[in-house]
Amino acid sequence: MNKISSILSRSQDKQKRGRVLSFAIVIIAYIIIEIMLKTGSLSSLFSSLLVPVTCYVVAAIGLNLNVGISGELNLGQAGFMSVGAFCAVCVSGILAGTVTAGIPRLIISMICGAALAAFFGFLIGIPVLKLQGDYLAIVTLAFGQIIKSVFMNAYIGIDSEGLHYSFVDSSFKLQPGGKMLLNGPMGATGTAKIANFTVGIVLIIIALLIVYNLMFSRSGRAIMAARDNRIAAESVGIPISRTKMLAFVVSAALAGAAGALYGLNYSTLVPNKFDFNTSILILVYVVLGGLGNMTGTIISTVILILLPELLRSLQDYRMLIYAVVLILIMLVTNNEQLKSKWKSLTGRKAKGGASNG
């Protein structure tokens, strides 16, 4: 009976509270930061990190849908960000003459970036999601590397005659007034910086809405059912590969939108930015924040991006401390003994014990 009573406390209300909490955190953080920006009490270092943090939060929320909710490992989230980023930079560059207002151009670019990333996700998913096991991890890992090489060798320019492209070198001559959108290993240069923090926050809220609305619906139940027990899910008529595809494509689209925002926040963006390390970093945010836990993902992403910056004064030791903090968080969140100790410290266990008795 001890067990049952403790389980019964876990109800749907708790899930709802978790959802409200994540929106509340985002909105409160936004208000506080806006006030700090207005009063000028935010250092230039931190204000430069605002947009990248929102990008990584969105990419991590997307990845958590794939890894936590759908249970498929993806080691190429940075690859999808890369697709979104360079697509958005190109679209923004092409539209620079026609759509002069920043925000509409940003939105169009982000939609294009998300759509292209989703399309790549779909292409990868067709063969891979039919298989069981860790094939998606292997293929997305390869995808991340391939897409980096592609952008390292992509030369795209625009002038009065239209688009020019080459995958060898910048052999094409642009008319006067034309400009290079992508410049091989140097990436995109001279991009108009049209991203801003508010759009980033809106994107986080949209990402949360999409993921939560999906999670608590027929499709979300199917995704989680396919994760928990593939055979049983099929036996109730859930098509596994289509279900997993949905989670994967939405995840890729969110990464694409995040990448688009990221790309339009800098005047220069090199393809090397989105390498394997970035994919692993995003995965670390997700695992540390808790699989399937969006609020945790947001918090862990923010902390793990800010931590190395906060530790900058410690110079060489900062990555060492970063690693120690990572290990400590993992121990505390996954070690049953430490967990119960933590609970007894915060008094939650005593309360649970009383209700059981």
Added chain:
Amino acid sequence: MAEFHTDSGKTPVLDVQELGIDFGGLTAVNDLNLQVYEGEIAGLIGPNGAGKTTVFNLLTKVYKPTRGKIYFDGKDTAGKNVVSINKAGIARTFQNIRLFGALTVLDNVKTGFHNVIPYSPITAMLRLPKYYAAEREIDEKARDLLKILELDRFADVTASNLPYGAQRRLEIARALATNPKLLLLDEPAAGMNPQETAELMDMIRFVRDHFGIAILLIEHDMKLVMGICERITVLNYGMMLAQGTPEEIQSNPEVIKAYLGD
């Protein structure tokens, strides 16, 4: 079909003809003929390793038969897969319980409505009016099913934390959610105590009467099998040993030999 015992006026929901499957050199099921009629509770029994679960896996298309035909609702089921056979109206439970462990009991049942009350992911993401209408209907029907299987007090419990007997009942509720015409129960009373088994028998009868569906069950608990099955098929070494009413089976010397040895 004249050679088989038939209830006059009833048509078979399931008609299995000369079904067989080989795994490499091993013949797991051979020459099986089996009918389940509308609204009937039929039993499939046999010693361990007789191939009973293999028959269920054949019926639900987990395995493709090597020989023979399976007609469901008058139609040949060749070419169907696990998902489409469920849509056609065959639902099952598993011998080794397979629940969606991280989901709540209520959500486990709701997954069963996947194809019964469908709406698109876009509807869900945009929270269109259809989403609310469909979810309300799913919620109501899922709670009704929980009530029938006496699981309503566990609705918000995570499935993996359920007591054993309740897990078995939850599998039945989830299978019923898919709106089947034929329900396959693989050892529904395994691990239950006599009182739980007695309750389960009443529940199975009620489910049959309430939903008007046919039920085929595998069971080792002879009290349950003889108590609720109207017709029983006995398997031994993948072959059909006997078929008939509980009385006929109980007095069949072949069956007694198979169970007790020479």
